[in-house]
Amino acid sequence: MRNCLIICSAEVKKAHRNYFKSISNYFSLLLWPILSFFTTYYTYSSFDNYFDPDLANKTNFFTFLILGCLGHNCFWAMVQGGVMQIREERRNGALEIIYFSPANRLALLYGRALGDFIQNTWMFFIFSSIIVMLISKFTYIILFKIIGSFMVLLLTSTIWGGLINSICIATRDAGFLFTIGEPMNFFSAVKFPLKNLPFWARAISPIFPSTYCIYIIRAIFMGNSVNTIKILELLTCLSIIVAITYILTKITEIHNRKTGNLQFY
Amino acid sequence: MKPVFLTAKAVTLKNRIITNRAYPLSSFTERVVGSIFSIIFPVFIYYFIFNCHISESFTKHANTMDYLTYIVLGQSVNIIAVSTLMSVGRCMITEIREGTLDNFLLSPASRIGYFLGSYVEQFLRSMLEFSLVLLVGITLGARIPAEKVPIIALFIIFMSLVCFCMAILISTIMVFTKDTYITQNTFFLLIDFICGVLFPVECLPHWLQYISQLMPLTSALKAFRNCILGNQSLQDNWILLAYSSIISIVFLAIGYCYFRKFEKKLIENIYV
Numbered sequence: 091m092r093n094c095l096i097i098c099s100a101e102v103k104k105a106h107r108n109y110f111k112s113i114s115n116y117f118s119l120l121l122w123p124i125l126s127f128f129t130t131y132y133t134y135s136s137f138d139n140y141f142d143p144d145l146a147n148k149t150n151f152f153t154f155l156i157l158g159c160l161g162h163n164c165f166w167a168m169v170q171g172g173v174m175q176i177r178e179e180r181r182n183g184a185l186e187i188i189y190f191s192p193a194n195r196l197a198l199l200y201g202r203a204l205g206d207f208i209q210n211t212w213m214f215f216i217f218s219s220i221i222v223m224l225i226s227k228f229t230y231i232i233l234f235k236i237i238g239s240f241m242v243l244l245l246t247s248t249i250w251g252g253l254i255n256s257i258c259i260a261t262r263d264a265g266f267l268f269t270i271g272e273p274m275n276f277f278s279a280v281k282f283p284l285k286n287l288p289f290w291a292r293a294i295s296p297i298f299p300s301t302y303c304i305y306i307i308r309a310i311f312m313g314n315s316v317n318t319i320k321i322l323e324l325l326t327c328l329s330i331i332v333a334i335t336y337i338l339t340k341i342t343e344i345h346n347r348k349t350g351n352l353q354f355y
Numbered sequence: 356m357k358p359v360f361l362t363a364k365a366v367t368l369k370n371r372i373i374t375n376r377a378y379p380l381s382s383f384t385e386r387v388v389g390s391i392f393s394i395i396f397p398v399f400i401y402y403f404i405f406n407c408h409i410s411e412s413f414t415k416h417a418n419t420m421d422y423l424t425y426i427v428l429g430q431s432v433n434i435i436a437v438s439t440l441m442s443v444g445r446c447m448i449t450e451i452r453e454g455t456l457d458n459f460l461l462s463p464a465s466r467i468g469y470f471l472g473s474y475v476e477q478f479l480r481s482m483l484e485f486s487l488v489l490l491v492g493i494t495l496g497a498r499i500p501a502e503k504v505p506i507i508a509l510f511i512i513f514m515s516l517v518c519f520c521m522a523i524l525i526s527t528i529m530v531f532t533k534d535t536y537i538t539q540n541t542f543f544l545l546i547d548f549i550c551g552v553l554f555p556v557e558c559l560p561h562w563l564q565y566i567s568q569l570m571p572l573t574s575a576l577k578a579f580r581n582c583i584l585g586n587q588s589l590q591d592n593w594i595l596l597a598y599s600s601i602i603s604i605v606f607l608a609i610g611y612c613y614f615r616k617f618e619k620k621l622i623e624n625i626y627v
Contacts, residue, residue: 117537125544132548133397135558136413136422137405174536269385272392281396286404 097193098201105171105205118170119163119213127159130281149224150312156224157311158280160217161304164210164243165274168251169267171206176258185259189346195339196252199259203251207244214240221311239307246303249328249335256335260342274298279305299327359468366472370446374476390434390488397426397553398495416555419584424499427492428583429552431485432576435511436518436546438481439474443522444539446473447614448529460621467611470526474519485511503583510579513596517571520603524610531617551576571602 109115131152179185188198218236222228258264278300279287287295295301302324309316401407401422409422417425446469450456459469493499499507521542529538546552549559549567556567556577567573578592578599589596 114534114537117541122540122544125541125548129544129548129553132558133553134400136397136409136417136554137400138408138410266384269388272389276392276395276399282400282404288403 094194094197097197098204101198101201102205102208105175105202105209109171109209115209119167119210120216123159123163123213127155130155130159153221153224153311154283154308155281156217156221157308158304160214161243161300161307162275162278162280163213164207164247165250165278165298165300165303166271167210168203168206168247168254169270171209172202172251172254172258173264173267175202175206176255177262177264180262189343195343196336199252199255199335199339200248202255203248204244206251207247210247214243235310239310242303242306242310246299246324246328249331250299253331253335253338256338256342260338274300277301296323296327299324299331302327358463359465359471362464362468363472363475365464366446366469367476370442370473370476374480387434387484387487390430390437390484391491393433393547393553394426394430394488394492394495398423401426412558413555416557417580417584419580421498421584423492423495424497424584425580426553427489427495427497427499428580429576431488431492432514432572432579433546433552434484434488435481435514436521436572437543438477438484439515439518440522440525440539440542442477442480443470443473443519444525444529444542445535446470447526448533448535451530451533456621460618466614466618470519470523474515474522478515481515482511499583506582506589509589510575510582513599514572514575514579517575517599517603520607520610521571523614524606527610527614527617530614530621546570546572549573569602571599571606573599574602575599 134151176185179188218239222232222236254267257267275281277287277291277295278298279295280300284292284295284301284305302320305320306316306324308314401409407422409420413422414420419425447456450459489497489499525538525542529535532538549556549563550570550572551567556564556573559567574595578589578595581587581592581595582589
């Protein structure tokens, strides 16, 4: 356990040192979500009225969209961070050196995901501040809501990031993962309420843990009750993801020991 | 003229071989999936959330009540823009990354021929993507009259050239900053936001409308929609087309001049 914690903390430190001061963070975590948010906001301007009585006022609508963008961005950052970072490490040989070490593989994968998530933390606080300003009354309840949402995002994004990292290690052509951005955005109901998804789409949306995560943080901030079934579904989804990550990591390592090609790209 | 043609032909062939051998599917599927899902979001809210009720402000600004066709035309042009900017914009930085730039700069090959070759190679691919998005749009309810096909073909060539001019400037920015990730994604999001792809530019605040006019795609897209949706002729839109052409030439001139200027220090700067 202690070893796993050391590995996780090393990965978090590495991510912080490598990327925290990087200008790309300011674009990918701040400017792009803002542009994407306003594109969605103005897309709605082509229609009459707000679509949901709960979102009838502008403040609620803004909060609703911001929370969707925030949740999606955390999950999307895992995909971008995972693919780019592992591609780079594969090229410069660092990945092979890491795999020579006796470090616990799952701790490595989750440590990386956690490191990527922590890079998103400052963005989370900016978004939370905007929401607080929109609601315009700072109370202790809001503080608990922020902490609660942060914990939900931390858990789900890290587990999702672990799966993405394991796929990136399994294949050097992990660029196909960028294809899931738009489907994830749609099926997770980032830009509209989950209940409006048609039946066939609701059957696909449980594949993405972001669906539950966005649903829960919206419920926490917007004062709706959280459906217990949704929490159970989230926990089931996360357990399946952990199991897939574990199996994929084992298969990849056995394969790479035979073929010895972690380094080549 | 001959060196330009020879270089363009060689680059087209080279890029075609690279795409066929190394990335036969991934780049194509990524863009098509992205574009189809960009259509799905507005189409979805149109049908399932607002029950086909569009706002008066949309009708007033877009001069049409046909929301679906409006969106499909916007997204199909967007895919041409993304395809051209990705291929032409990134071509030079790819040479740097693959270590082949020195050879290219040492050769007497035409620089503009190089960019034209990259443009021609991706043109057919982008047409395939464009047709696919249009087909999906028509399946979802967009109305493209058959008699408009010749005018659509003319506009495709015009838009593609507009995007080529933008791509030259973007390529120079990428070479200068040695970055593709930030530059290309920021441009894609800006095009989505301010060029009127998903909603009329008039919905934006006034100061953003002024900025949107600095992008040649905004007026070109408006003229395209006027001709297809508004039953206007090319002559009715000559001001928009002329304006778009002038801005495109400015983009091309700035991009190309800065590239030639920066080229002299390029090799030293690669390793910095």
